[in-house]
């Protein structure tokens with residue numbers, strides 16, 4: 001498929017049991033891709049959670065994904081952040097690098113350039129915290145590869161539309 | 168009413184009664200004993216004891232489809248719930264409003280692999296419109312009311328409520344569900360009114376069409392009798408031909424001139440060619456199912472399409488359309504008629520009459536013609552006789568799945584909605600007989616006939632016992648070809664007639680089977696037997712099995728092989744050798 005597009009979709013849902021399983025089941029059951037998925041409660045009083053899913057497909061598939069998500073009973077709102085104007089995306093990663101000597105110094109130097117913070121350190125390891133766009137994190141990870149990259153954990157993308165308008 | 172404390176089971180019964188439910192189809196077990204005890208103590212809700220939970224859901228489906236009301240099912244935890252799954256999937260595919268209450272182990276045991284525990288909400292999540300696990304009796308009333316709303320509104324569907332046993336026993340305040348039943352749902356709000364701009368565009372497009380066709384489906388039936396009436400009116404004033412899907416039969420009178428018959432894999436030549444050749448397609452409440460479209464790239468290549476559906480996810484799913492209209496069929500049809508009458512558009516009468524002439528030529532092929540015989544009963548003849556002898560009665564038809572189902576759709580004429588109950592989306596063998604029981608419960612005086620294949624009937628024939636218990640004069644009209652006929656037909660077409668496991672071996676004597684239940688058993692062996700057997704079946708006030716022994720070799724035509732387009736139909740057996748099925752077609756079902 002050449003006309004495949006990547007879309008970031010925000011979904012506001014009732015924070016009830018099984019709602020995440022419903023969303024994930026929808027994607028796997030209908031053969032849609034999930035590149036990243038994040039979820040957390042955003043309104044405790046109203047019991048609302050926000051899911052941010054990055055997916056890819058042809059324009060017709062993307063339209064289907066949105067319609068199918070909207071069909072789920074506990075879904076309040078859907079917003080295709082990619083299609084509906086500009087948005088900002090961020091991801092956070094914790095990255096463990098093992099090494100000694102020069103490699104260790106080099107890792108620190110690169111971390112500094114990427115504004116990654118060392119949040120844990122031993123004689124022969126660091127844990128870096130880095131946040132930014134996913135491709136910035138990818139770039140950082142690539143640079144850490146030869147310097148003793150040991151373990152990665154990433155949150156997945158959170159995104160929000162620019163401007164004063166809310167979801 | 169003063170505030171009272173009720174236990175969970177009492178609340179369930181109260182809510183159901185207040186929601187207008189009069190019948191539950193169910194089967195007891197440990198986890199639901201508290202509800203059964205409440206059922207015992209009252210007499211407003213009738214409980215129909217089935218013989219296997221799978222039957223209960225099909226009964227509820229038959230009840231729902233023939234009345235337009237909610238069908239209600241009650242089963243126990245574990246195996247009770249898993250037995251119900253096929254029926255739920257069936258109701259989901261065909262958009263039938265069903266509420267299924269399942270028992271569950273007590274909340275403190277959930278997740279412990281307790282006796283008869285199953286993850287019912289997990290198992291049923293992909294085959295229900297929604298489901299709930301109730302963990303506190305205080306939530307019960309709200310979710311019950313919500314579930315009824317979800318099942319019956321928008322695009323209807325099955326909803327499961329999983330009920331841990333402690334929730335059925337715990338007490339809470341209850342002061343009548345009437346108000347809560349009106350609330351609806353906080354996030355789920357189906358849109359019923361169509362966009363006026365799009366409706367105006369649609370009316371304009373229809374009025375300019377040279378070769379229009381209405382292609383309508385089960386959405387019209389689900390939208391209620393009103394929708395069917397309006398569909399007739401709109402077809403009448405536009406003068407366009409109409410075809411119906413398997414699910415839509417009855418939404419438009421089959422006896423009317425403008426009706427081209429069913430379309431799709433076993434649809435008529437004229438319906439499929441008119442779809443292929445149309446310039447404007449008006450899809451109302453149908454979903455471009457693969458059984459209907461055939462090869463997608465060749466589907467109605469020159470047409471502009473209007474699609475009216477209450478479910479936005481049905482639009483632009485398989486086929487891209489020019490004018491999508493999200494809304495309830497009855498509402499949108501009403502708006503279209505109003506606008507048409509206001510505008511009184513000028514149509515291209517010459518083009519329309521040329522279109523009808525072309526259709527007449529297609530009709531002249533008489534695609535449903537079959538070879539008559541004096542010795543063996545042709546299934547088509549059996550159904551023609553069945554129609555002729557029942558058409559003056561208030562008759563409801565259900566079917567199983569297979570050749571007989573397609574012949575029934577082709578040869579039985581439905582002139583009113585809600586008279587035809589068949590498993591369209593899931594294609595569930597064993598659907599028809601329990602569905603017929605559900606229909607008969609809802610319409611005690613009507614003539615109810617399950618048009619069955621012998622193999623399908625065997626899948627749920629345990630429900631004979633249910634039908635006898637409630638003295639239901641259901642008729643089972645078995646077109647007995649001693650084969651899984653539809654499987655045999657495909658094996659002839661695609662696998663050089665290697666009949667792998669498609670022979671119906673070791674069948675019971677259906678006449679004796681009926682008699683063993685104290686019911687009526689009849690058999691027709693020759694064409695001359697047909698009328699007497701059908702008349703006797705109709706005269707009998709008991710359940711009747713009519714074993715119609717038909718030509719074992721007959722196949723169902725016309726047929727569009729998988730992976731072919733509408734203009735590549737096989738019209739009869741003689742057509743087979745020249746046309747082969749493509750490799751892509753072979754992988755399709």
Ligand SMILES: Cc1ncc(C[n+]2csc(CCOP(=O)(O)OP(=O)(O)O)c2C)c(N)n1
Nearest residue numbers: 569570571594596620621622623651652653
């Ligand atoms: C539960 C289920 N299992 C298998 C099938 C596949 N299948 C479709 S039609 C058919 C044969 C049906 O035979 P019968 O009921 O005798 O009807 P006939 O085609 O002979 O009219 C089978 C096995 C199905 N539709 N449903």
